Amino acid sequence: MITITRCPHGHEIRTEADRDSTGFCRACRKVSNDAWQQKQRAARALVQSLERHGVVVDPDALTFQFGSETADMDAVADRIVATYGQGIQ
Numbered sequence: 001m002i003t004i005t006r007c008p009h010g011h012e013i014r015t016e017a018d019r020d021s022t023g024f025c026r027a028c029r030k031v032s033n034d035a036w037q038q039k040q041r042a043a044r045a046l047v048q049s050l051e052r053h054g055v056v057v058d059p060d061a062l063t064f065q066f067g068s069e070t071a072d073m074d075a076v077a078d079r080i081v082a083t084y085g086q087g088i089q
């Protein structure tokens with residue numbers, strides 16, 4: 001009988017080289033990396049769009065500055081939807 005080793009997400013593990021230190025496999029890592037890159041592209045597009053419209057984005061403080069006013073996240077979200085939200089379902 002052949003025992004098939006699988007990662008926590010059910011992908012087949014053929015050799016120990018296919019598994020990382022957390023027990024996940026190369027396929028899991030690729031899915032995770034792809035998801036991260038997709039989120040990063042979306043975030044980059046948002047930041048670039050905001051900056052094109054004169055909004056200053058501070059990546060360390062995660063604040064957005066409109067003119068001379070620094071806004072909190074709820075205010076930022078409200079303003080983003082009000083300004084750029086047409087077409088968002």
Ligand SMILES: [Zn+2]
Nearest residue numbers: 007011025028
């Ligand atoms: Zn996996």
